[in-house]
Amino acid sequence: MPLRDLLAEAVAGMLQRPARSVLTALGTVLGVGTFVAVLGLTATATSQIDERFNELTATEVRVEDTGGPSAAMLPLAFTPDADARVRMLNGVTGAGVYWPVRLPAGATVRAAPVGRHADGQPVQVVAASAGLLPAAGARFTEGRPWDTFHDTRSEQVAVIGEGMATRLGITTLETQPAVFIGDVPFTVIGILADTERKADLLLSVLIPRTTAERIWGPPEDGQRAAMLITTRLGAARQVADEAPYALRPDHPEYFIPIPPPDPRSLRDSVSSDLGALFLLLAGICLVIGAVGIANTTLVAVMERTSEIGLRRALGARGRHIAGQFVTESAVLGALGGLVGTSLGTIAVVATSAARTWTPVISPATVAAAPAIGLATGLLAGLYPAWRAARIEPVEALRR
Structure with a gap:
């Protein structure tokens, strides 16, 4: 089946039940939106650490009096x-x-x-x-x-x-x-x-x-x-x-100066902790979105059994049916990824504006987020598509 026809069939299948399609894509929207917002807010917060660090800690030095080898004889150096x-x-x-x-x-x-x-x-x-x-x-x-x-x-x-x-x-x-x-x-x-x-x-x-x-x-x-x-x-x-x-x-050895810690190590530590925590949250949202897409697609396969049987009776093969359902779930995932990317970017900009921060969003994150949504939908649609491809025409028409 040509790609153009495959996409047309997938879009037609989604438009038949628009409310269900929107709800199905919502999980991916939340997952991808969380992914973009997490990475953007982490990068933005990291960029603010140096400024906050410099306000007090980076301008403070402590010098301790050790007294050197003769500390007992020199109580105050x-x-x-x-x-x-x-x-x-x-x-x-x-x-x-x-x-x-x-x-x-x-x-x-x-x-x-x-x-x-x-x-x-x-x-x-x-x-x-x-x-x-x-x-x-x-x-x-x-x-x-x-x-x-x-x-x-x-x-x-x-x-x-x-x-x-x-x-x-x-x-x-x-x-x-x-x-x-x-x-x-x-x-x-x-x-x-x-x-x-x-x-x-x-x-x-x-x-x-x-x-x-x-x-x-x-x-x-x-x-x-x-x-x-x-x-x-x-x-x-x-x-x-x-x-x-x-x-x-x-006798400079009487003193031990304690300079402020390196802000880069503090920034890297905070960035690592925040990134690991929120990326886990984004991953959970993506899994929930994938399960939602898979569940809805599987229900759609069961509801459209007669349609699948008619297509098979008219000459469609199992791979054509599987391709149609995989394409539908992939398109839903890609649309959810695009919408989620937009919402995540808006969340980063709005949060930064509210806190008077400078928003920082990596172009790689914005470019990868829709692809993640597409991959999520594609993976979620594999099992329902496999189930649809195994439906026999005669049994489907009997229903």
Whole structure:
């Protein structure tokens, strides 16, 4: 049978029952549409990872104080001017030293004049240089951070997070509240509303590093200091290499810089995870669509038994009947693939527009999707076509 006649017979068979044909192709539409949408959204989300990554993580470097071989003899390797030394590096936008203060046994944090304790729970006290809060992107509800004047004079001032202020019963700075760390009073000069980095600072009491050193001494073994450095985009890895030499040119081995992770490895990992998960979902939809096409085509074979018998009686052979039904299911699959490709592309563009992303769709995906629909319909129609080809003319006409 010529291909033209085969296609004409297949189209005529589908148009006889248009509603059934639409429902039959719907499974392929969903499967192919999911396939295109999944690959497109995965590629689009992957392209956004670098941007989101660069916003914070790609501009953050952490430098840890190890003290080198003489760590026990050198509890604090950061010099008093460590912030200024690092800020001189090209690409650095902020830097600050910090460490958790180990308080004497039994020391608690309470507020004055409120006289309220922090719910009986341990409170972390952090010693920090003047550059830490600006580097962490701190925002204040009231007050301000301390500056180099407070740090140089070892002033007994403190900054607390909004959550910590609530625990201590401090609601405003107009009453000039203070907190007692053990028996040592500190005037609260600022209440943090939020930070872009190091969110744990919101539940801590922060005091100047020089004050902490004067009262409780340098950090003890196991509580080594660290430095938070913020950089411009693209400068983090270079700053990480240069920071130890800027801090201590005589002993750069005292420090271990931790640059941000490579965004490419993160992107590849996320892309792989998303792709595997959603491609599985698309495969399930395609299988459901293939089963739907096969089931509907098989029912059509049973309903058109008399038609098949008449065609056989007029001279059609088994391969002609099989070819007609395979072509019908293949055409349905191809149409479902085209519609699914269009809907999947629209879904990617609409989602990207809603999230203000740049849509990314591979041309190979758009070109392969209709072919996948065609293959799905072709495979789904093999068994029904084989059943139709085996129907004997005499038995078919008797029905």
